[in-house]
Structures are given as structure tokens and as C-alpha cells.
Amino acid sequence: MHARILGLAAFAACLVMPVYAAVALGDAAGSYTISPSGSSIRFSIGKAGGGGFDGAFGRFKGTIRIDNSDVGRSKVDLTIYPESVGTGQGRIDAFLRSDAVFDAANNPEIQFRSTSVTRTGDTTALVTGRLTARGKTFPEKFTAELGGLKGGTIKFHVTGKVLRSRYGMNVGTPLYSNVVDFDMTLMGKRG
Amino acid sequence: MQSITNSPTRYGWPTIILHWLIGIIFIGQFVLGFVMARIESQRMSFELIQLHKSFGFLLLGLIILRIAWRLGNAAPALPPSVGTLERRAAPLAHFALYAFQVALPLSGWALVSVSTLEIPTMPFNQFVMPNLPLAESDAAESFWSAAHWYLAYAGIALVALHVAAALRHHFLLRDNVLTRMITPSSDGE
Numbered sequence: 310m311h312a313r314i315l316g317l318a319a320f321a322a323c324l325v326m327p328v329y330a331a332v333a334l335g336d337a338a339g340s341y342t343i344s345p346s347g348s349s350i351r352f353s354i355g356k357a358g359g360g361g362f363d364g365a366f367g368r369f370k371g372t373i374r375i376d377n378s379d380v381g382r383s384k385v386d387l388t389i390y391p392e393s394v395g396t397g398q399g400r401i402d403a404f405l406r407s408d409a410v411f412d413a414a415n416n417p418e419i420q421f422r423s424t425s426v427t428r429t430g431d432t433t434a435l436v437t438g439r440l441t442a443r444g445k446t447f448p449e450k451f452t453a454e455l456g457g458l459k460g461g462t463i464k465f466h467v468t469g470k471v472l473r474s475r476y477g478m479n480v481g482t483p484l485y486s487n488v489v490d491f492d493m494t495l496m497g498k499r500g
Numbered sequence: 501m502q503s504i505t506n507s508p509t510r511y512g513w514p515t516i517i518l519h520w521l522i523g524i525i526f527i528g529q530f531v532l533g534f535v536m537a538r539i540e541s542q543r544m545s546f547e548l549i550q551l552h553k554s555f556g557f558l559l560l561g562l563i564i565l566r567i568a569w570r571l572g573n574a575a576p577a578l579p580p581s582v583g584t585l586e587r588r589a590a591p592l593a594h595f596a597l598y599a600f601q602v603a604l605p606l607s608g609w610a611l612v613s614v615s616t617l618e619i620p621t622m623p624f625n626q627f628v629m630p631n632l633p634l635a636e637s638d639a640a641e642s643f644w645s646a647a648h649w650y651l652a653y654a655g656i657a658l659v660a661l662h663v664a665a666a667l668r669h670h671f672l673l674r675d676n677v678l679t680r681m682i683t684p685s686s687d688g689e
Contacts, residue, residue, distance in 0.1 A: 357620045358628035400617060409543035480543050484550065484620050 337458055338377035341497025343370060343387065347462070350389060350493045354473075355486040362401065362485075368393035371421075373463070373497045385423040385436055385453075387495075392417060410478050416443045424448070436467070442476040451491070461499035468492050503684035506573040510684050515573060518566040519681055522601065523659075525559050529604075530656045550622075553612060557623040560605035567598065579675045590665075597662060600655035607648040614640035 350369055355361040371387035391411035396402055406413045423438035432455040440449040451469035458464075471489045473479060479487065504512045511519075529552060536548035575594075578587060612621055613631035616638055621629040634640065669677035 357622055358630075360618075362618075398616065404542050404546070407542040409541070409546060480546060483625055484622055 337375050337455070337463055339375060339499055341373040341375075341463055341499055343372065344462070344496050344498045345369065347464070347496030348494055350491070352492070353490045355488070355490075357484050362396055362398075364394055364396040364401075364405070366390065366393050367395055371495070373465070373495065375463075380428050380434065381426055383423075383426040383434075385421070385426070385438065387421040389419040389421075390417060391419055391442075409480050412443055421449070426453075440471065440476075443478065445476050447475050456494070463497045463499075465495045465497075466493070467495055506576060508574075509576050510680050511576060512573065512684055514569055515575075516681055516684065518562060518569065522559065522562050522566060525555055525562070526601065526604075527656070527659065529555055529559065530652055533652060553608070553621050554623045556605045556608045557621070557629060559601070560609070563598075563601045563605070567602075570598075576680065579677065581673065581675060586665075593658070593662065593665075597658055600651060600658060604648070604651050604655055607644060607651055610634055611641065611644035611648050614644055616641060 345368065348369070350366045351363060352365070353361055353363045366389045368390040369388060371385065374384045376382035376384075390413075392406060392413040394402055394405045394411065394413075396405070405411055408415075411419075419440070419442040421438050421440050423436050425437045427435045427437070429435050429452075434453045436451045436453050437448060438451075439446050449469060449471055451467050454466045456464035456466050469491045471491060472487050473489050474482065474487050503510075504514060506512050506515055532548060532552050532555070536545050536552055539545050539548065578590065582590075609629075609632055612619065613634045614636050616636055618636070621631070623629055666678045666681075669675050670679070
């Protein structure tokens with residue numbers, strides 16, 4: 310009886326848990342183009358006294374390449390257009406686009422180029438890369454979690470913290486935190 | 501120690517120091533407010549607005565001290581040479597100056613409290629100053645912004661009148677009305 314239950318549990322676990330593992334190693338391999346329609350790049354910044362403000366970038370493009378044999382050789386490229394920033398408050402958007410923060414007129418792109426991908430779990434990986442904004446480049450780390458693979462699309466939930474002061478965007482500290490929390494959903498379409 | 505409190509003929513040091521400190525910051529705030537609203541750079545504008553808020557709260561604190569001190573220290577009498585009209589107008593003008601000193605920081609505080617930008621206030625980056633319990637809206641922000649501007653222009657006009665009156669006393673009437681606000685030893689007549 311116990312053996313049967315254990316066996317059943319093991320069978321169920323096989324069904325549920327290693328699905329992504331199998332996916333990430335085998336079926337997921339390939340090149341994907343990030344699809345803006347199924348993706349979002351959101352961020353939030355805490356402020357003194359509690360609360361904070363949230364925003365999102367409406368326009369971005371990128372690719373995800375998952376290596377067939379070695380996940381570590383996978384690659385992520387992401388380009389964000391800061392002009393497309395939106396917070397729901399027009400005056401804040403204008404401020405963010407201006408030379409106070411993004412200086413979008415002179416620096417129309419924010420770029421992330423991965424340098425290494427390290428698997429940290431069945432469905433998670435640490436993506437290290439170089440982030441370039443306002444002409445300054447620093448190494449940054451993001452956590453990526455595989456959210457699903459269906460047909461030719463793959464979905465990742467990506468989170469990470471970036472210190473804005475390093476990119477010449479320290480305006481408003483300490484009223485507003487130096488730490489920008491990124492929360493992205495990146496959906497890639499094969500090909 | 502006699503030069504601490506006001507007397508019937510002269511001002512004490514606390515009155516004199518508060519008067520000039522508040523006067524300088526008040527005029528500085530007017531200039532800063534004017535510049536921060538017109539400067540091209542959004543970044544500089546943001547930083548200057550935060551500085552303006554910091555000095556505004558410093559002013560409010562100093563003004564509360566000043567009024568408390570004034571309530572316990574009558575101002576010295578005007579020189580006998582001062583005419584009836586000015587004798588009546590001067591206390592009114594001084595009362596109005598006090599009213600503006602209170603109203604200006606409070607209207608600024610109301611403005612940041614109702615602003616839909618929800619920018620926190622940290623005087624000199626030291627602590628978070630809570631907002632006044634007023635409802636936030638674009639309409640309220642426009643109202644308090646206009647109120648703050650009109651009060652600032654009216655206040656600075658009153659300061660100009662005050663300065664002109666002091667200069668008239670010093671250079672035309674040649675009495676001690678100005679000098680007694682510079683040092684307690686100038687107790688005149």
C-alpha cells in the first residue's frame with residue numbers, strides 16, 4: 310500500500326515538476342524574438358515616507374537565444390526606448406524623458422547585452438550582462454524564471470535591481486530610492 | 501543680558517537676529533521661487549524646488565519662534581517725530597507682514613500636499629515632513645499654486661514698502677528706526 314502511494318506520488322512528481330527542466334534543456338533551445346504584445350517591462354522606485362511610483366516602457370525589442378547543449382551559452386539582448394516611458398502622470402513622464410533622467414533625445418536607447426547565463430534551478434537562471442544607459446555601461450544581474458513554453462513561444466519572468474545613480478540618473482535621491490526594481494515579462498516568438 | 505528682551509526704546513538681540521534672518525531667507529525664497537519656475541533644466545528645477553521647500557519649512561519654524569517671542573516682547577515705541585498717519589499705518593503694515601510670513605509657507609505646504617505629483621518633502625534631506633491633510637487633485641494643485649504665487653508677489657511688494665519706509669526713516673527723517681533694528685545699543689534719543 311505504502312509502496313503504491315509512494316509510486317503514485319513519484320509518478321505525479323515526474324509529471325509536474327521536471328516539465329520545465331525538460332523544456333529548458335531540450336525543446337526550448339533556439340532563437341526567439343521578444344514580442345512586445347505579450348511582454349512588459351515595468352519598474353518601481355520607492356520613496357521616502359513609504360509608497361513609490363511605478364512605470365513601464367512601452368517600446369522595446371530584443372532576442373533570446375537558448376543554447377541547445379549548454380544553457381550557459383544562452384544569450385539575451387534587450388533594447389529599451391526610454392522615450393516610451395509611462396507612469397500614468399504626464400508631468401512625471403516628461404521629467405523622466407528629459408535630461409533630468411533618461412535624456413531620451415540624446416540617448417534614445419537603453420541596452421542590455423547578456424554576458425553569461427547561469428542556471429540556478431529547474432526553471433530559473435541568473436543572467437549577467439552589461440547595461441548601457443546615458444552612455445554609461447555597468448554589469449547588472451537579473452533573475453529569469455521560465456514561465457512557460459507553448460508552441461513557438463517562450464515566456465520568462467525577469468526581475469532585478471539597478472542602481473540608477475551609476476547611470477547619471479541620481480536626481481531626486483534620497484526622496485526617491487536609488488534602487489530601481491525591474492519586473493519584466495518577456496515573451497519570445499521562435500524565429 | 502539687558503539687550504536680550506525688547507525695551508520701550510530698543511529691540512533685543514533675539515528680535516534683531518530673527519528679523520534679519522527671516523528677512524534674508526524670505527527675499528531669497530522669492531528669488532529662488534522665481535528662478536526655479538523658469539529655469540530650462542528640469543533637473544535643476546527639481547533640485548531648486550526641493551531647496552525652496554527646505555527653506556520654506558525653516559522659515560515657518562523661525563516665524564513661529566518669532567511670533568512667540570514678539571507676543572512676550574512689545575515692540576519699542578516709534579520716535580515722537582512720527583506723524584499720525586504713519587503711527588496708525590505702521591502697526592497694520594507690520595501685522596500684514598506677519599500674516600504673509602505665516603501664509604506663504606503654509607500655502608506652499610498646502611501646494612505640495614495636494615499636488616498630484618506626490619513628491620515627498622524632506623527638509624534639507626533630514627526627515628520626511630508629512631503632508632497637510634488636504635485632498636489631492638489637479639484642481640487643488642492649481643488653486644494652491646496660484647495662491648502661493650499671488651501671496652508671494654503681494655508679500656514681496658509689502659517687503660519693498662517696509663524697506664522703503666526704513667530707508668526713509670534713516671536717510672530722510674534721520675531717526676533711529678532703522679539703526680535700532682541693527683543693534684540694541686542704538687536706543688536713540
